[in-house]
Amino acid sequence: MTSENPAIVGIITGSESDMPAMQPCMDQLDDFGIPYEVKVASAHRKPQEVHTWASTAHQRGIKVIIAAAGKAAHLGGVVAAFTPDPVIAVPMKTSDLGGLDSLLSMVQMPSGVPVACVAINGAKNAAILAVQILGTGDAAKQAKIVDFKKKMAE
Known part of the structure; x- marks a missing residue:
């Protein structure tokens, strides 16, 4: 991130161990030319840090936030409670329940605190959805999605 190109997508993960699974998200944002920032902080181990961020x-x-977490997976919901920005949750695959625990936690948000959710380890789709959201108010970003989908269809 530079002063000429400040981050407009925030990525937060609950653990450093989530970073390899989130690499497709960052790669996709890079491909679209979307600046982002990354934060590693657990909703349970570092709640004040998550709150502040x-x-x-x-x-x-930041205009859209992507939150990745596993197990109890409360990170996306906690982040959504403290921001007016849309939050996209990425459930991480877990060793004990395969990520189903994370997925179910993320889609059970209380009324008034919505979190969009992609598939287990769906980091790339989270990036695409973030750019689609950004494109609703920005023709250049929407054009990136149109071009992306056109190339997929070829």
Whole structure:
């Protein structure tokens, strides 16, 4: 991130161990030319750090947040509680329940605190959805999605 190209997507993961599974997200955002920032902080182990990051994201210019977590997977919901920005959750595959635990946790948000959710380890789709959201108010970003889908169809 540079001052000429500040991050507009925030990526937060609950653990460093989530980073390899989130690499397709970052690669896709890079392919689209979308600047992003990455934060590693657990909703359970570092709740104050998550609160501070999420509650200041919009002021920093973040427009969409992607939150990846496994097991109890509360990170996306906690982040959504502290930001006006849309949050996309990525459930991480787990060794004990294969990520179903993460998925079910993420889709059970209470009324008033919505979180969009992609498939287990669906990091690439999270990036694509983030750019689609950004494209609703930005013709250049929408054109990136149109071109992407056109290439997929070839």
